[in-house]
Amino acid sequence: MIYFVTSNKGKFAEAREVFEDLVQKNIGYPELQANTLEEVVAFGLVDVTARLKVPVIIEDAGLFIEGLNGFPGVYSAYVQKTLGNPGILKLMEGVEDRRAYFASIVGYAEPGMEPVAFRGEVWGTIGFEARGAMGFGYDPIFYLGDKSMAQVETEEKNKMSHRGRSMRALKEWLDNRQLRRN
Ligand code: IMP
Numbered sequence: 001m002i003y004f005v006t007s008n009k010g011k012f013a014e015a016r017e018v019f020e021d022l023v024q025k026n027i028g029y030p031e032l033q034a035n036t037l038e039e040v041v042a043f044g045l046v047d048v049t050a051r052l053k054v055p056v057i058i059e060d061a062g063l064f065i066e067g068l069n070g071f072p073g074v075y076s077a078y079v080q081k082t083l084g085n086p087g088i089l090k091l092m093e094g095v096e097d098r099r100a101y102f103a104s105i106v107g108y109a110e111p112g113m114e115p116v117a118f119r120g121e122v123w124g125t126i127g128f129e130a131r132g133a134m135g136f137g138y139d140p141i142f143y144l145g146d147k148s149m150a151q152v153e154t155e156e157k158n159k160m161s162h163r164g165r166s167m168r169a170l171k172e173w174l175d176n177r178q179l180r181r182n
Contacts, residue, residue, distance in 0.1 A: 004057045005029060010058065010136035011059060014128075015106075015157050018167040027051070028122035031157045035110050037062055038117060041107040045115045055110040057170070060163060063138045065126060066149075069095035076138070085130050085141045102141065106170050116173060120165025124149070164167060 003025040004015055012024045032043040049055050057127035062076040064135045068091060079087070092098060101123045109115035122144070130140035132150030135157060137152035149157055158164035 002057055004059070005044075005052075006059065006075075007135070011061075011163065013109060013154055014158055014161070014163050015057070015059070015167050018164070025052070025056075031060075033076075035036050037074060037103060037105040038119075040074065041117055042107045043108060045107045045109050047058055049109045049115070053111050055088045055108070057106060059104060059106045059107050059163065059166070060093065061102060061104040063100060063142065065092075065098075065100040067092065067095035067099070067126075077118035080129075080137055085138065086124065088141060089129070092126050095140075100124060100126050102138075102142065102162040104166040106166040107110060108170055108174075118166045118168070118173065120162040120167070122160055122162045122165070130138070171177070 001021045001023060002019055004012055004022050005025045005027060006012055007026045007028065016022050029044040029047045032040050034040050034043070037060045039056055044058045044060070045056070062073050064073050082127045096137045101121050105117055107115055107117045118159055124142050124144045127141050127143045127148060131148040132140050134153065135150040140148050142149045144160065149161070
């Protein structure tokens with residue numbers, strides 16, 4: 001069994017499709033204001049592993065918009081709370097380069113081992129309007145082709161998403177470690 005420390009139900013539902021033995025633990029941890037998602041995850045894991053002596057996952061994600069020089073990036077949570085999707089659409093008015101990517105860093109630790117981290121990314125474009133009611137956060141304005149990520153089921157989103165990719169990379173690492181041990 002692995003604990004996923006997060007308050008985000010959407011994230012948990014997505015991760016749960018990759019790890020069947022996952023349990024959501026909503027206990028919070030300090031989010032370092034850092035320049036990279038990797039630093040946020042490494043710092044958070046130190047705090048979480050000091051409190052939970054079991055296998056744990058934490059994950060940090062961000063939206064990086066090319067035409068805005070990577071904004072909101074590591075500030076994605078704060079910007080979603082303050083400007084929201086309407087604010088991003090407004091900022092994008094007149095911006096030609098609408099390419100963007102989501103990045104997800106998942107960190108894993110268990111007692112007696114060095115933590116590991118895996119990255120997943122997905123490229124898409126920022127649409128001209130919000131569409132769809134599935135997913136969460138920036139999903140309604142992040143498009144893959146002509147559909148936003150809020151217009152596809154979790155299973156479909158997971159196949160190509162940043163989180164699906166980072167979680168599957170961790171799963172593969174854990175499965176391989178298990179094979180090496182047997
Ligand atoms: P955090 O990883 O919880 O810090 O997420 C940063 C911000 O990006 C939050 O506002 C999330 O809602 C948003 N976000 C994270 N992952 C996704 C995703 O898969 N789709 C859309 N928005 C996301």
